Amino acid sequence: xxxxxxxxLKSEWLILAIIFILLFIKVGSKEWKNESLxxxxxxxxxxxxxxxxxxxxxxxxxxxxxxxxxxxxLQKNILNLGVYLISLIxxxxxxxxxxxxxxxxxxxxxxxxxxxxxxxGNLLIFYLGLELSTIPLAALxxxxxxxxxxxxAAMKLIISSAFSSAILLFGISLLYGxxxxxFFYEIAPAIHSNTLNTLIFILILAGFSFKISVVPFHLxxxxxxxxxPVPVTAYLSVISKSAILFIFMTVLxxxxxxxxxxxxxxxxxxxxxxxxxxxLFAIRQNNLKxxxxxxxxxxxxxxxxxxxxxxxxxxxxxxxxxxxxxFSNLAAFGVVGLVSATTGKESxxxxxxxxxxxxxxxxxxxxxxxxxxxxxxxAGFFGKFFLIMAGAERGNYVWIIFAALNMIISFYYYLxxxxxxxxxxxxxxxxxxxxxxxxxxxxxxxxxxxxxxxFLSWVYEYIFSFCNF
Amino acid sequence: MxxxxxxxxxxxTAVAILxxxxxxQIRSISLAGALLQLALAxxxxxxxxxxxAEGNKSQMLFEYIQNWYAPLNLQxxxxxxxxxIAMILLTTFIVVAGILVSWHMETLSKEFFFxxxxxxxxxxxxxxxxxxxTMFFFLEVAxxxxxxxxxxxxxxxxxxxxxxxxxxxxxxxALILVGIFGIYFNSHTGTGTHTFDLLLLSKMNIPxxxxxxxxxxxxxxxxxxxxxxxxxxxVPDGHASAPTAASMFLAGISMKLGGYGCLRVATFLMPDAxxxxxxxxxxxSTIAIIYGAFATMMQTDLKYINAYSSISHCGFVLLxxxxxxxxxxxxxxxxxxxxxxxxxxxFAAIGMIYSRTHTRMVAQLGGLLKIMPFISxxxxxxxxxxxxxxxxxGFVAEMTVFIGSWxxxxxxxxxxxxxxxxxxxxxxxxxxxxxxxxxxGPITNKSYDQLSDATWNEKFAxxxxxxxxxxxxxxxxxxxxxxxxxxxxxxxxLGVALIK
Numbered sequence: 001x002x003x004x005x006x007x008x009l010k011s012e013w014l015i016l017a018i019i020f021i022l023l024f025i026k027v028g029s030k031e032w033k034n035e036s037l038x039x040x041x042x043x044x045x046x047x048x049x050x051x052x053x054x055x056x057x058x059x060x061x062x063x064x065x066x067x068x069x070x071x072x073x074l075q076k077n078i079l080n081l082g083v084y085l086i087s088l089i090x091x092x093x094x095x096x097x098x099x100x101x102x103x104x105x106x107x108x109x110x111x112x113x114x115x116x117x118x119x120x121g122n123l124l125i126f127y128l129g130l131e132l133s134t135i136p137l138a139a140l141x142x143x144x145x146x147x148x149x150x151x152x153a154a155m156k157l158i159i160s161s162a163f164s165s166a167i168l169l170f171g172i173s174l175l176y177g178x179x180x181x182x183f184f185y186e187i188a189p190a191i192h193s194n195t196l197n198t199l200i201f202i203l204i205l206a207g208f209s210f211k212i213s214v215v216p217f218h219l220x221x222x223x224x225x226x227x228x229p230v231p232v233t234a235y236l237s238v239i240s241k242s243a244i245l246f247i248f249m250t251v252l253x254x255x256x257x258x259x260x261x262x263x264x265x266x267x268x269x270x271x272x273x274x275x276x277x278x279x280l281f282a283i284r285q286n287n288l289k290x291x292x293x294x295x296x297x298x299x300x301x302x303x304x305x306x307x308x309x310x311x312x313x314x315x316x317x318x319x320x321x322x323x324x325x326x327f328s329n330l331a332a333f334g335v336v337g338l339v340s341a342t343t344g345k346e347s348x349x350x351x352x353x354x355x356x357x358x359x360x361x362x363x364x365x366x367x368x369x370x371x372x373x374x375x376x377x378x379a380g381f382f383g384k385f386f387l388i389m390a391g392a393e394r395g396n397y398v399w400i401i402f403a404a405l406n407m408i409i410s411f412y413y414y415l416x417x418x419x420x421x422x423x424x425x426x427x428x429x430x431x432x433x434x435x436x437x438x439x440x441x442x443x444x445x446x447x448x449x450x451x452x453x454x455f456l457s458w459v460y461e462y463i464f465s466f467c468n469f
Numbered sequence: 470m471x472x473x474x475x476x477x478x479x480x481x482t483a484v485a486i487l488x489x490x491x492x493x494q495i496r497s498i499s500l501a502g503a504l505l506q507l508a509l510a511x512x513x514x515x516x517x518x519x520x521x522a523e524g525n526k527s528q529m530l531f532e533y534i535q536n537w538y539a540p541l542n543l544q545x546x547x548x549x550x551x552x553x554i555a556m557i558l559l560t561t562f563i564v565v566a567g568i569l570v571s572w573h574m575e576t577l578s579k580e581f582f583f584x585x586x587x588x589x590x591x592x593x594x595x596x597x598x599x600x601x602x603t604m605f606f607f608l609e610v611a612x613x614x615x616x617x618x619x620x621x622x623x624x625x626x627x628x629x630x631x632x633x634x635x636x637x638x639x640x641x642x643a644l645i646l647v648g649i650f651g652i653y654f655n656s657h658t659g660t661g662t663h664t665f666d667l668l669l670l671s672k673m674n675i676p677x678x679x680x681x682x683x684x685x686x687x688x689x690x691x692x693x694x695x696x697x698x699x700x701x702x703x704v705p706d707g708h709a710s711a712p713t714a715a716s717m718f719l720a721g722i723s724m725k726l727g728g729y730g731c732l733r734v735a736t737f738l739m740p741d742a743x744x745x746x747x748x749x750x751x752x753x754s755t756i757a758i759i760y761g762a763f764a765t766m767m768q769t770d771l772k773y774i775n776a777y778s779s780i781s782h783c784g785f786v787l788l789x790x791x792x793x794x795x796x797x798x799x800x801x802x803x804x805x806x807x808x809x810x811x812x813x814x815x816f817a818a819i820g821m822i823y824s825r826t827h828t829r830m831v832a833q834l835g836g837l838l839k840i841m842p843f844i845s846x847x848x849x850x851x852x853x854x855x856x857x858x859x860x861x862x863g864f865v866a867e868m869t870v871f872i873g874s875w876x877x878x879x880x881x882x883x884x885x886x887x888x889x890x891x892x893x894x895x896x897x898x899x900x901x902x903x904x905x906x907x908x909x910g911p912i913t914n915k916s917y918d919q920l921s922d923a924t925w926n927e928k929f930a931x932x933x934x935x936x937x938x939x940x941x942x943x944x945x946x947x948x949x950x951x952x953x954x955x956x957x958x959x960x961x962x963l964g965v966a967l968i969k
Binding site: 312313316370375376377381385386388389392393395397400401404405407408411412415418419422423424457460461464 | 537538539540541543602606607609610612613616617620621627628631632635636639640643644646647650651653654
């Protein structure tokens with residue numbers, strides 16, 4: 001029995017163990033040097049990542065409130081990988097930071113929350129996990145303690161998450177009122193399409209939309225992304241978005257399966273607006289972080305398109321896209337974070353002539369942007385192609401044409417940055433930056449991922465094999 | 470014959486370039502890779518003839534299928550017929566010539582050659598693919614190199630041109646994407662799955678309404694790559710701003726991707742729609758031919774002259790495809806080969822002139838024949854081939870297109886043929902005028918006296934392309950024999966559609 005608790009909850013125990021180790025270090029008397037501490041923590045995270053692949057035991061605990069299966073383990077591994085990479089790219093920023101341990105403790109707490117959220121089979125656990133994963137995030141967004149923008153970002157994040165949680169909670173309470181249960185497997189058959197259920201679904205959808213910044217619930221995104229430190233922005237845009245999308249997929253496909261005709265139409269509308277608004281605003285941005293915020297909004301629109309496929313292929317394509325998105329986005333954030341930490345420059349103007357001084361970083365950024373734009377030979381092409389393919393299965397060609405045309409717009413703004421890096425003249429470009437080994441490792445991993453994941457079809461097949469529909 | 474080698478050679482070349490130390494190593498590696506590729510292409514040609522001589526009647530030779538994305542039924546399926554071999558040969562010729570022409574590329578040479586090789590990789594992959602997904606993949610692989618080549622090494626308003634080209638080609642890709650999804654989701658393999666496999670698809674009958682819906686997407690999408698009117702505007706800016714080798718690649722290889730795709734994907738897979746829309750294609754291509762020719766007359770920059778004339782010449786490709794007779798389609802493929810060779814030669818000659826005189830303006834040049842006889846001769850040969858002088862490839866190709874077009878008895882179609890024919894006169898005007906002003910007459914600028922003639926690498930590059938032009942022009946039968954079995958399958962498919 002105890003053994004089962006240990007194994008099924010393995011990922012959570014590991015994270016908890018790391019948090020405790022960090023706490024002991026914090027309260028311990030010995031003073032650690034920041035750099036050695038960072039190496040040590042990254043080592044722990046690497047072990048955590050590797051351990052995620054070994055000896056996974058599917059099962060359910062607490063009477064089905066907590067579920068775990070191969071797909072969920074895979075999703076947790078993806079998040080672990082993302083956290084490891086973010087920790088690596090955070091190195092230049094954290095190396096000088098006074099509150100390094102707190103950063104990791106908070107970040108891992110949110111990760112723990114996400115794990116519980118993904119594994120939830122019950123709305124209570126789901127809500128608990130969700131809150132555990134959002135509240136520390138606000139503290140993280142404020143982690144550049146002396147910057148005003150940072151605290152503004154934190155304020156916006158906490159208010160908007162509280163607001164969205166309230167909406168979500170309202171939906172959940174109505175759902176409980178209608179079905180008399182909080183368990184997913186009991187709710188699903190009790191749901192039929194009627195007005196009240198549609199209202200419930202809209203409330204829950206709105207709650208989710210806030211978290212993954214779907215238009216029209218996206219207004220907090222750009223400000224928070226701009227104000228927060230780069231690694232936190234990366235965390236927000238990759239990890240927390242992926243985690244919410246994972247559980248959103250379960251909610252859509254299993255809990256609200258009976259309302260598919262309704263939600264298909266809603267997702268369609270949301271996706272169209274998300275892609276369009278995200279793209280149009282991204283064109284106008286000058287700050288790279290704001291730019292990445294809007295581009296990530298547009299990406300979510302594409303993910304919704306894949307999600308609407310609601311088939312095994314749709315599910316696999318979304319997860320596959322998220323893996324690619326993780327690699328490419330973190331590569332971009334890695335470069336932006338490094339430049340921001342060493343020179344404080346974040347605007348596109350500053351990146352003019354970047355190639356002359358920093359060829360390696362330029363290529364990393366350019367390849368990441370090409371992947372986000374979905375141009376081969378990068379993996380982003382495959383990711384986007386399969387997403388659109390999953391969506392096209394329904395035969396909604398208006399949506400497909402719309403998405404395809406929007407790829408041109410997105411191509412334009414990604415190329416704008418590539419143009420600034422490679423072609424524009426600049427008398428005072430960013431000076432040559434020495435990349436420390438840890439961020440370099442992260443960038444190389446991301447680069448390999450961005451280039452190879454597309455060709456390696458087994459990644460897709462591996463994900464596909466876990467998607468039970 | 471393992472066709473995957475056509476991908477592996479450029480790939481290894483590109484990787485080797487990354488490890489090279491200096492310009493000398495980089496260019497020798499590139500040239501070695503390109504020459505190997507040329508040898509491989511010639512070997513492929515021989516192997517093809519041998520197979521046909523042995524009585525192999527299948528549509529595609531040297532096929533190879535490897536499952537790629539099994540859940541989605543995507544395959545790495547390659548194979549060639551005569552049309553693809555002609556295109557591959559063309560590509561290898563231009564790659565070798567392009568590398569030789571940019572022998573002294575000093576700025577960022579590693580990146581330059583790497584991108585050139587990557588661009589050619591995309592073209593090879595496109596021509597050997599028999600799966601629309603991989604085809605689309607390789608088509609788009611070439612977009613980034615084009616953008617960077619023009620934007621970094623170009624001249625004039627290079628950023629604008631690079632962006633325009635990249636976005637318009639991306640727009641073409643977006644349309645193709647819709648078109649191929651339309652084909653994919655209306656294909657029925659019988660086991661409940663869909664397929665992108667070209668040969669399987671060609672055996673299925675896609676309903677006419679579906680074809681009519683998606684044919685325009687696929688055709689216009691590929692058409693943008695080959696400068697279909699009115700989406701031709703990227704051609705002049707893109708070609709004029711690009712560095713010499715990139716112009717050669719763009720006009721010689723990249724525009725052919727579009728024509729090949731129009732033929733192989735749009736027309737071959739959706740023959741009913743091709744019949745239904747053939748009048749639109751012909752209308753549009755006739756406009757392109759005439760408009761392109763007249764627009765060229767107004768140009769003063771040599772590169773713009775060649776770029777606009779490319780619009781006109783690629784109009785013949787689309788005209789040939791739109792006429793839907795076997796001769797005209799064979800002519801269209803020949804026109805692709807011929808235009809590829811001669812436009813590359815033209816751009817190479819312009820590049821050689823520009824690198825010496827630092828101007829491309831016709832008005833500022835004059836009397837070059839006295840100073841650089843070799844380059845001037847090359848220039849004239851390219852021009853004469855472009856205006857379709859018998860003996861050069863242009864004549865054979867255009868003639869075949871016209872004969873094929875005339876086979877179509879419809880009056881309007883014949884009118885289009887006559888108009889297209891008449892445009893040759895205009896071509897002669899601008900070519901002869903440009904050649905006359907730059908080559909003949911007194912030397913306009915005293916400082917030109919010190920200029921040197923072509924170096925060995927330039928001579929070799931020009932010689933290679935001229936050989937190609939002459940071989941096609943003087944002995945066209947081998948090319949026709951090569952292409953014909955390929956077009957036969959397309960025509961059979963079209964014929965079945967017509968009877969229905």
